[in-house]
Amino acid sequence: MSTDTPRDQPRKLFLLSAGYNGTSGKAYLKLLDPRRQEIVIWNDPTGHQPFCYSRESVEKLKQDERLTQAGAIGFLRESKFDLMEDKPIEVTKIVASDPLAVGGRAGSIRELVEAWEADIPYHLNYIYDRGLVCGMPYRVQRNDLIPLVADRKRIDSIVEELFAKEPDEERREIRNWMLLLEADQPEIKHVSLDIEVVSPVSTRVPSPGRAEDPVVSVALRGSDGLKKVLMLKRDLGGELLSGLPFTVQLYENEKDLLKETFNTIESYPIVATFNGDDFDLPYLRNRAERVGVERSAVPVLVGRQGASLKRGIHLDLYRLFFNKSMQIYAFNNAYRENTLEAVGQGILGRGKVEIEKPIAQLNLRELACYNFGDAELVHSLLSYHNDLVLRLLVVLCRISKLTIEDVCRQGVSGWIKNLLFYEHRARGYLIPRSEDILKVKDVTSTKAIIEGKKYRGAIVVKPVPGMHFDVTVLDFASLYPSALKEWNLSYETVRCPHLDCRGNRVPETSHWICTKRKGLQSLLVGSLRNIRVAWYKPKSSDEHLPEETRTWYSVVQRALKVFLNASYGVFGARIFPLYCPPVAESTAAIGRHAFSRAIEKARELGVKVIYGDTDSIFLETDKNLVRMLIDWAARNLRLDLEIDKVYRYVVFSTRKKNYLGVTTSNVVDVKGLTGKKRHVPIFIKKAFDDMVEKLRNVRTPEDLAEARREIEDVLRDWYHKLNHREFSLEDVSFHVMMSRAPERYVKTTPQHVKAARKLRDQGLSVSAGDIISFVKTRGREGVQPLQLARKEDVDVDKYMEYLESTFDQVLDTLGINFKSIKGISSLEDFF
DNA sequence: ACCTCTGGCTGGATAT
DNA sequence: ATATCCAGCCAG
Numbered sequence: 031m032s033t034d035t036p037r038d039q040p041r042k043l044f045l046l047s048a049g050y051n052g053t054s055g056k057a058y059l060k061l062l063d064p065r066r067q068e069i070v071i072w073n074d075p076t077g078h079q080p081f082c083y084s085r086e087s088v089e090k091l092k093q094d095e096r097l098t099q100a101g102a103i104g105f106l107r108e109s110k111f112d113l114m115e116d117k118p119i120e121v122t123k124i125v126a127s128d129p130l131a132v133g134g135r136a137g138s139i140r141e142l143v144e145a146w147e148a149d150i151p152y153h154l155n156y157i158y159d160r161g162l163v164c165g166m167p168y169r170v171q172r173n174d175l176i177p178l179v180a181d182r183k184r185i186d187s188i189v190e191e192l193f194a195k196e197p198d199e200e201r202r203e204i205r206n207w208m209l210l211l212e213a214d215q216p217e218i219k220h221v222s223l224d225i226e227v228v229s230p231v232s233t234r235v236p237s238p239g240r241a242e243d244p245v246v247s248v249a250l251r252g253s254d255g256l257k258k259v260l261m262l263k264r265d266l267g268g269e270l271l272s273g274l275p276f277t278v279q280l281y282e283n284e285k286d287l288l289k290e291t292f293n294t295i296e297s298y299p300i301v302a303t304f305n306g307d308d309f310d311l312p313y314l315r316n317r318a319e320r321v322g323v324e325r326s327a328v329p330v331l332v333g334r335q336g337a338s339l340k341r342g343i344h345l346d347l348y349r350l351f352f353n354k355s356m357q358i359y360a361f362n363n364a365y366r367e368n369t370l371e372a373v374g375q376g377i378l379g380r381g382k383v384e385i386e387k388p389i390a391q392l393n394l395r396e397l398a399c400y401n402f403g404d405a406e407l408v409h410s411l412l413s414y415h416n417d418l419v420l421r422l423l424v425v426l427c428r429i430s431k432l433t434i435e436d437v438c439r440q441g442v443s444g445w446i447k448n449l450l451f452y453e454h455r456a457r458g459y460l461i462p463r464s465e466d467i468l469k470v471k472d473v474t475s476t477k478a479i480i481e482g483k484k485y486r487g488a489i490v491v492k493p494v495p496g497m498h499f500d501v502t503v504l505d506f507a508s509l510y511p512s513a514l515k516e517w518n519l520s521y522e523t524v525r526c527p528h529l530d531c532r533g534n535r536v537p538e539t540s541h542w543i544c545t546k547r548k549g550l551q552s553l554l555v556g557s558l559r560n561i562r563v564a565w566y567k568p569k570s571s572d573e574h575l576p577e578e579t580r581t582w583y584s585v586v587q588r589a590l591k592v593f594l595n596a597s598y599g600v601f602g603a604r605i606f607p608l609y610c611p612p613v614a615e616s617t618a619a620i621g622r623h624a625f626s627r628a629i630e631k632a633r634e635l636g637v638k639v640i641y642g643d644t645d646s647i648f649l650e651t652d653k654n655l656v657r658m659l660i661d662w663a664a665r666n667l668r669l670d671l672e673i674d675k676v677y678r679y680v681v682f683s684t685r686k687k688n689y690l691g692v693t694t695s696n697v698v699d700v701k702g703l704t705g706k707k708r709h710v711p712i713f714i715k716k717a718f719d720d721m722v723e724k725l726r727n728v729r730t731p732e733d734l735a736e737a738r739r740e741i742e743d744v745l746r747d748w749y750h751k752l753n754h755r756e757f758s759l760e761d762v763s764f765h766v767m768m769s770r771a772p773e774r775y776v777k778t779t780p781q782h783v784k785a786a787r788k789l790r791d792q793g794l795s796v797s798a799g800d801i802i803s804f805v806k807t808r809g810r811e812g813v814q815p816l817q818l819a820r821k822e823d824v825d826v827d828k829y830m831e832y833l834e835s836t837f838d839q840v841l842d843t844l845g846i847n848f849k850s851i852k853g854i855s856s857l858e859d860f861f
Numbered sequence: 862a863c864c865t866c867t868g869g870c871t872g873g874a875t876a877t
Numbered sequence: 878a879t880a881t882c883c884a885g886c887c888a889g
Contacts, residue, residue, distance in 0.1 A: 354864095354865085355865080441863090441864070441865080442865060443864075443865060446865085478867070478868090479867080479868060479869090480867065480868060480869085483866085483867060483868090484866090484867090485866095485867085486867080487866070487867030487868060487889095488866095488867065488868065488888095488889070489868090490868060490869075490888085490889090509889095510866095595865085596865050596866095597865085598865075598866070599865025599866040599867090600865045600866085601865085601866090602865070602866050602867085603864075603865050603866070604864090605863095605864060605865090606864095606865075614865090614866065614867095617866095618866080618867075643868085643888065643889060644867090644868085644888080644889045645889070646888095646889075685869080685870065686868080686869055686870080686888090687868075687869055687870070687887070687888045687889085688869085688870070688887095688888095701887085701888065702869080702870070702886090702887055702888060704870085704871070704886095706887090707871090707885090707886055707887070708885095708886070708887090709885070709886070766884090766885065766886090767885075767886090769863095769884075769885080770862085771862095775883095775884090777874090777875090777882080777883060777884090778873080778874045778875065778882080778883050778884075779874075780872090780873070780874075780883075780884060780885080781872085781873070781874095782884095782885090783884095798862070798863090799862095799863095812873090832872090835871085835872090839870095866889105867888105867889095868887105868888080868889090869886105869887085869888080870885105870886085870887080870888105871884100871885085871886085871887105872883105872884095872885095873882105873883090873884095874881105874882080874883075874884100875880105875881085875882075875883090876879100876880085876881075876882090877878100877879080877880075877881090
């Protein structure tokens with residue numbers, strides 16, 4: 031570990047990460063010097079081990095011999111505020127002054143205390159206790175870090191202008207958030223890395239643990255323009271390695287290749303990979319050890335959580351893009367699978383370099399191109415749209431108070447947990463243990479529709495089947511966050527201890543809400559919502575601003591959206607440390623209440639309600655009545671009802687969550703229909719898309735007859751192709767994800783698992799998370815994995831059935847009869 | 862091993 | 878033959 035001191039450092043440094051040194055137990059910070067683009071490691075003089083709080087007395091703690099014998103433990107009495115009891119409390123902090131005295135490694139105090147099972151609410155990490163926030167700029171002053179928040183005068187005037195009507199407490203909160211979010215952003219140099227390993231045994235999957243096969247190629251792509259592939263010299267025939275868009279360096283031995291790789295990545299503050307946590311970095315590390323690179327020259331650290339770097343920051347984009355919240359809210363569902371290929375195609379519109387042979391059979395030139403292609407793709411994912419992903423990470427750090435690496439690794443519940451814990455610490459609140467909350471609040475009073483769920487969720491209105499022209503869709507703007515905000519929901523305010531609050535009931539439930547104290551979660555969600563709606567959302571589409579500034583606002587806007595959308599669900603999740611079922615239940619109940627009142631009102635106004643789901647209402651109407659409804663909601667529900675879109679027409683069957691609509695801007699929305707699902711064969715998707723294309727052009731009821739004829743033609747065409755086997759096996763393959771390992775399906779054996787087992791019998795490895803491609807075949811099992819299928823075996827009748835049911839979801843409401851088309855088509859074939 | 866939630870649809874497997 | 882369960886994918 032470096033012993034850099036901050037004495038001679040430049041004025042501004044960005045905090046990127048923090049942790050404990052595994053052997054010394056000393057706290058350290060990783061800061062970026064933006065001018066030199068180097069990481070400065072600061073061994074924090076004030077840093078100490080994690081410590082714990084207890085409601086128990088100091089005396090009891092001191093009497094425990096296991097603690098005192100471990101030595102060097104201090105006890106500190108401190109005043110905290112217990113939110114659940116709504117009163118101050120004296121707690122005891124256990125502090126390790128010297129971690130080596132209690133076992134010699136970081137975290138041992140925590141383990142000790144947990145083993146002892148004391149009445150301990152929570153351990154702390156020093157970085158949060160000090161209030162440091164990763165992603166923020168700092169100034170070093172007299173051996174300490176001073177945050178460089180945004181210009182206070184500017185923020186004050188914004189807050190004054192936009193949030194004048196908010197109560198003081200909310201306004202203070204908003205101001206603090208703005209000071210963080212509007213602070214300077216770092217420019218960070220980065221390098222993307224990808225390695226290739228070739229095994230002499232063709233079926234062997236390279237294991238990073240054993241690292242028995244050589245690293246034959248390492249591709250590096252830097253934000254400073256670096257484009258390089260380091261390759262092991264192998265006798266594969268004379269290939270031309272010039273004329274490539276990157277440079278190639280050949281190495282006689284692997285040791286030198288690895289050393290050069292390490293040298294390069296050490297000169298960048300950020301190293302990005304795709305799945306580097308589980309493959310590239312551990313492989314490099316273990317391989318280096320195997321071929322005799324000295325320890326000190328290997329910058330990679332492999333921990334339980336993933337791989338990191340001694341000096342720099344490692345970003346595994348696989349983990350980040352795998353995160354569901356990121357997928358949906360930050361990247362707008364642009365990709366649906368978690369492979370580099372799928373993410374690249376979805377976000378950038380291009381994928382990996384195509385190869386026809388297995389990697390082991392590529393010549394050097396082909397291998398170099400393939401390898402560099404991956405590094406280039408990772409680089410593009412990190413840097414497209416003016417480093418959008420990197421900026422997003424920085425914003426997520428500022429909101430969650432996690433380090434950049436932890437934002438990548440943890441899910442959204444981890445982000446919210448950390449944010450809430452930080453806010454507790456910052457305010458001197460006691461962090462309750464899960465048992466403490468559940469002792470009083472493990473209560474629900476509604477019955478879920480779906481068997482086995484904990485409480486009742488949203489309402490879905492039965493659609494009016496048929497085709498509807500000129501339909502307006504109204505949407506409650508962030509309904510659940512608004513419910514949390516307006517109804518003061520938080521784990522401490524729902525079913526609070528005060529008798530006088532019991533009358534303040536949540537509709538449809540047995541819960542009451544505190545009337546004396548503002549709930550922490552409500553305050554946070556409310557402020558973040560206000561900031562997003564009043565500042566970042568409008569700024570992100572403000573045409574007067576330069577493109578770059580707009581991008582920044584849109585990044586923050588999206589990051590806020592991720593937090594807001596997840597802030598309801600986590601309270602209903604067992605694993606969440608502040609799990610509180612009545613909070614989740616109340617949120618949903620308030621949502622239902624507002625939703626059904628709006629629908630009642632619409633009907634009262636004489637507006638026809640076609641459909642509705644959770645927070646959206648489909649209305650067949652006139653504009654004036656819509657306006658009236660919106661005004662009514664603002665006045666009576668204190669919620670923003672907005673026009674989301676207007677459909678020229680929508681087609682509904684009797685099914686909920688299933689419809690097709692064409693908006694006034696000619697966009698076709700297909701929701702929930704089989705033809706759009708991921709696992710469906712492309713053959714059926716294409717047929718479906720052809721039909722959708724015909725429907726796009728329908729403008730009036732009169733156009734329908736024409737479209738109907740065209741669709742019948744389309745169907746006949748596809749039917750004919752199927753009947754004459756004019757398709758490839760890929761065309762008719764289903765693609766279904768295995769959520770667990772094949773042997774763990776015990777209750778039933780679904781088709782994709784049958785296919786997976788056949789693959790495994792062939793010696794191929796299949797594991798949880800893999801997407802299995804299979805074809806429906808004739809014969810007893812009815813299924814064959816794509817790799818083993820033969821065209822003659824395809825069960826055409828089954829596909830016909832599937833095609834039929836896919837189309838029927840739309841056709842029966844359009845008055846098209848699939849059966850008759852089938853009849854005509856087979857008649858033609860007959861003659 | 863992974864994990865924010867509930868509601869709703871589908872086809873195939875399995876029990877009756 | 879029919880009902881129910883299981884598993885996957887999707888809407889919000």
